[in-house]
Amino acid sequence: MTTAQDLRIGDAAAVLGIEAHVLRHWESVGLLRPPRTPSGHRVYDSNTLDYARLIRTLQRSGLSLEQIRELGMSPCDTRTLLIEAKRREIQAHMALLEATDGFLAHLTTCSHPVVADCPECSGFTRRNDPPYLDGPRRH
Structure with a gap:
């Protein structure tokens, strides 16, 4: 009805x-x-x-x-594991977005003509597999 x-x-x-x-x-x-x-x-x-x-x-x-x-469709225990894994992924993505936001904010005032000349810029770009990057790198 x-x-x-x-x-x-x-x-x-x-x-x-x-x-x-x-x-x-x-x-x-x-x-x-x-x-x-x-x-x-x-x-x-x-x-x-x-x-x-x-x-x-x-x-x-x-x-x-x-x-x-x-x-x-998952039982409660499995659902909890799935949720925890997704939350970790979301937190990692949020950390990446926050780091990128900080980098972009820095770029608005950076006076160095070359990224390698700036400690903040080069520090951001030279990070190898930072903990906030989850999964394969995209080029």
């Missing part, structure tokens, strides 16, 4: 700020299970919308759909 607050897929997508095909994809990979009307139309109630908002936020935060699905 649908209520006046239940939305069809197009309206739900508009409320969420995404395309309807994204909601269909999330359903096809097992992340969303919107209830259906007797005629088969998807309806998005407040719980389904909240879950879709959670998926969107986690995805924007860097989790893959597979990671999100794994979080939802």
